[in-house]
Amino acid sequence: MELFGSSGIRGVALRYLTPELVLDIAKAAGTTWGADRVAVARDTRTTGELFANAAASGLAAVGCDVDRLGVAPTPAVGHYCESTGVPCVLVTASHNPPEFNGIKLVGDDGVELSVDVLERIERRVLDDDYDHTDWRGAGTTTRVEGVVDDYADQLIDAVDRDGIADAGLTVAVDPGHGAASVSSPRIYRELGCEVLTVNATPDGHFPGRESEPVPENLTALSRLVATSDADVGIAHDGDADRAVFVDETGSVVDGDTSFAALADDALKPGDAVVSAVNVSQRLVDVCADNDADLELTPIGATNIITRTRELYAEDVHVPIAGEGNGGVFFPPYRLSRDGAYIGAKFLELLAAADEPVSEVVAPYTDYHFVRINAEYDDADEREEMLSAARAYVETSAATPNTTDGYRLDYGDAWVLVRPSGTEPKIRIYAESADADRAERLAEEMRQAVESGR
Known part of the structure; x- marks a missing residue:
């Protein structure tokens, strides 16, 4: 594909990613979907509203009514799409620096689009092929409230709330000034944790740290955990579809290590895991230990989603999938990455083990x-x-x-x-x-x- 990469379209705002390109992508998506309603949402980036306006205009131009969701984490958008049957044009550059922005397209099932649908949309953009309406059919706009609250409520109901609460955990949360600022602290409080925060005000300049949750960007979270006696730190990227953990000493847990720990807890014989070609030997070992198959794809969420769907069509159970960057899928919950849910599943693991993070992940740190x-x-x-x-x-x-x-x-x-x-x-x-x-x-x-x- 020429436009869509491993996870949507991204580029420097107003240089590569322009309002004109966003307008065309929205028109192509609206035409391909043929939907009466399409949502538009964004993360906290400073150019987010500009591009969300362009997307809404493009959708209205091909006859789609537009639900404006405002700032929302990618997983909250997924829940909205799944619960309403409305697809979404999501303006986000995920973990990229603040000068970037991008587009993800989410289907009416709450899942990012498969490769074949993205190819059809891309072809319309390249061919300038849109079903424009006239003034009588132009779409209207409705602002939708409560999207993040509804998402938080269903996530809390989907995990072992009592088990987490009984563990009495103190959790330090670093949303990196991104979309999780409006959701994750509340979610973990309602799961019964004492919550401390850093970089938790929405700000598209990302003043506290770069958006990608890698060790060099998590010094403030590591310091907070180490000096506050928190049990665990949880960091997100800009659109909150990833979670990276810090142990009780303030050390960042490698994403491949936490993925292996979560997979070891989720897998049973005969299951399959879908991961990318940069898969860690940690996960290879876990699959072998659990008599589970490992399916490898090209890197990127779109490819993992596509292969997981294929396996489900073959009646193969895939309880967990993802990559070692903190982007883990739990397909029985939803076939999309959800940073807050990944964090909650890790809290379940801690609560059940009744051990500190460093000991829970120790079996997966040999590489x-x-x-x-x-x-x-x-x-x-x-x-x-x-x-x-x-x-x-x-x-x-x-x-x-x-x-x-x-x-x-x-x-x-x-x-x-x-x-x-x-x-x-x-x-x-x-x-x-x-x-x-x-x-x-x-x-x-x-x-x-x-x-x-």
Whole structure:
């Protein structure tokens, strides 16, 4: 696909992502859906309202009435779509920096669109093919209240509220000034936790930290947990579809580690897990221990959703899916990532174990994971760097997995190189039980990639 990447469309606002492009995407989506009503929502970014207005105009131009949801976490949008049967154009750039914005398209079942539907919408944009209405059929706009409250209520009902409350947990929450600022602190309080917060005021400039919940951006949360005797810290990205945890000492729990712990709790023999090609050996081990299958896809939520749907159509049970970046799906709940729900499931795990976070995740910490990026300036440089990566891979004794980029498995370690679907970067991942080996594999691949500049 030319427009849609691994998780929607993203780019620098008013440079790549323009009101004109958002207008066209909304018209194409409205035409493809053929729906009488379509919702529009956004995260807290400063350009969010501008692009939400453009999306609403595009939808109205093809005859759709528009439900304006305002600022809402992506999972709250999913609940609204599922409960009302109304699809949504969601303005968000998820974990990207504040100068970015983007578009996600959510179906009337509350799930991001599959690849085939996105391809149809993209083709309409590229062909300038829209079902415009005239002045008599133009859509009207309605502002919808209570979307976040309704979402919070159903989430609380979907988890073991009593078990969490009985554990008497203190939870430190860092929404990163994003959409979770209006939801997660309330959710965890109503689950019976004492809640502390940092970076919890909605602000699209993200003044307290960058939006991506990676260790270097979570120093304030780590400090809060360590100095307050909190049991756990929970951090979200800009649209609140991810959750990353901090243990009781203030150390950030690797996302692959928490994913493995949650999967070990969820899996039974005969189940399947869907994850991406950068899957950690931690999850491979958990699947083997539980006699469960592991299905690998290209990186990105859209690909994981598509494969999970295919497995459900084959009557294969998929209790958990996702990636090691904090983006975990619990398909029996909803086939979408929900940061607050991921956090609540982790609280269930803590409550049942009656142990601190560090001990709960200890069985899944045997591997060292490295991720580094090589940036490029334009499409030509990108292709030169990927060609250099291909040449390096061809000299390896390992057979590459080409599901998404090139993954080399060495038995005791692996390395993966692939282009990002959302940023001008080549991603390099490596993992090994030996930290030095993981670092060396990643650095050797980086040098090979950057030799192509």
